[in-house]
Amino acid sequence: MKKPLMRIPYTELLPPPAIIPHTARSLPGAIAALQEFLHAPPPRDDLPRSTVVLTGAGLSVASGLADYRGTNGTYRVNKTYRPIYYHEFLANHEARKRYWTRSFLGWTTLRKAAPNAGHYAVRDLGRLGFVSSVVTQNVDSFHPRAHPEIPTLELHGYLRATVCTSCRGELARDVFQTELARLNPMWDTFLREAIATGALETEDPHERRARGIRVNPDGDVEVPGAPYTTFRYPACPRCLSSPPTLADGRRATVEVDNDGAWSPTSNAGILKPAVVMFGESIADSVKQAAEQAIDGAGKLLVLATSMATYSAWRLAKRAKDRGMPVAIVNIGGVRGEEVFFAGLDPNQTGTQGVRLEMSTDSLLPALVEQLQQPLLRNVEASAEAAAFLENDAAVFKNMLQ
Template sequence: MKKPLMRIPYTELLPSPATIPHTARSLPGAIAALQEFLHAPPPRDLPTSTVVLTGAGLSVASGLADYRGANGTYRVNKTYRPIYYHEFLANHEARKRYWARSFLGWTTLRKAQPNAGHYAVRDLGRLGFVSGVITQNVDSFHPRAHPEIPTLELHGYLRSTVCASCRSEFPREVLQAELARLNPLWDAFLQEAIATGALDTEDPREKRARGIKMNPDGDVEVPDAPYTTFRYPACPKCLASPPPLADGARGTVEVDGDGAWHPTSNAGILKPAVVMFGESIANGVKKAAEDAIDGAGRLLVLATSMATYSAWRLAKRAKDRGMPIAIVNIGGVRGEEVFFVDLEPGQPGSQGVRVEMSTDSLLPALVEELRRPGLWTLRSSPEAGSIQENEGAVFKNMLQ
């Protein structure tokens, strides 16, 4: 039996990246190498389209936290460990902690906007170079920045919640309002943090002084906060009509007097509509990602260490098909030597590119160069392919 495809973080220190070709150490050199990559005909009669695979580093310029530091270490905040799927389903207290931290972080995530890197991907699509995007990110910036380019959200999205029992989806904004209603002290704490700018500062020292730690995926940690006091709602559909369990027995969904999920329940648990660490990716999403790779002739990897196997295997699939691969990422990439092992010496970028630069500065510069008249003959837009569209310490006493 095949092992399920799961989102598991790779926690080892990643090797220092090479620069391919060697002329790509400077910004003009990197742009020239990527131009060669995008214009050279793919080998073996592969399609002329390029598919893009992106990761958390692309959203850092939007003010969101990355999973890894600049050298590829698993977060600067070494105490942070994302919750695993089995923990979330099995442990009522773990869910309280998750939803409390997500409640505090949602405001920051909701008001964040796509950055220059996302819009550069849009422009690459308009110029005819990109047919679709596969993203590991759950912030929905890609579909917002370029709705005309198909985007497959490999690990789901935070804009919705989903019931673990009946699989019904609900807007995250609806849950946020319910969490505020069920937790008035936490809501007052959040409003105070917003009013004082505690969630907006980018200064790590100021964050520490205010007792707040910002983590990936909208997670905000407040040391010593009483997470056990937090309450969250049940799935309204399961509450109205409890679903059958896997063994055929009738599920039980009970709530307290305010409508908060009660631990006597065995169903109706809402979770973020993301693939949590340790959770299997849906077969349909897996197949769509494979089809996107198989329908393209090049792979452009942006701002990801590919620490999750679900992403790395897609790049390996592209390599096995003979697709040229370009990687733009600050810090190391898991097993990146596999993707460049057989390149001809002196190739200018047509066979592969590895650049260690920020996407929010490199990609707009690349687009500007590609727009210059007379340098290249642009192709007409390729077919869209088979990607499915998808849409602190100062305040914690208030919580006692």
């Protein structure tokens, strides 16, 4: 397969950030700055008091998933890695075989992974009244699982389903995975053996490579030298039973082999992951929903993303242009981050903006714990007052006897 001509942006390390405020280099200082940021009223009366959160792949690293541009991200440790592009997936049967083989091997590990302390801290920030909604670039569905009560927009889609490129109908990924296993018994055996040996369990990329496996973001498992050409994948069941109409008005052809695998004689019924692939456009409805999430808040908290993709960066820029204070927590540089902190008072302590370089899985739970202290003190004081009144009532009752 030819190397794609489309350039993947920002695969090299970005310049290190300037910490804002300067007192936020330690954990206590960082917590204090974020407390100031979350408690401060918006700079204008027409801005809501709530905060919208924008997250990226770094938030899921603590769950054992790979990221793209982090210190140990795929672009650092696997220089030959290139994700499949949307046009390749649509046009090339062999490219789809390769994609689904690697995704088949990676789905079990991704399916077993769970939200981490950072995701649950976002939940707690919502329960405390600070966070109104979440926009995530992640496709692992950890946010909706960790805090279903907080509206979450999955900007780049989700891996929990596949979607037909013809009829747009969805098929649950677990159902699709079962079909892949049925159509590819040798690959299913290989996967079971890899699971049994722990080759897919270790989080050490060097150990994985020693076992002949490379784990990339979004459940992509690479086995160098593997015969991807033998892999088979199912057709869209809806299109198979009722072929759709093509753009030119002709009835589409959807055919399968004797086992039910999609046949290259077909011109429709191709299932793809329900994610926005490289080179694919985000649906207008999703773009509008993301803009509404930004416009419905008064502050933006960016977590664990370099915002290398324009779809995320433009949302942060929209927030800045609306006059919303921006806080960014990310290890490593962020694309064009100087834009978000231009014009800040050098003596401000977090109310106008915050830039931290810390791990979210340690910082966010500590922040939540600190924010909960006044509430806990109020609860304790209420309990003491209730006990005092109960004691007084008992004394008064005794006096009447």
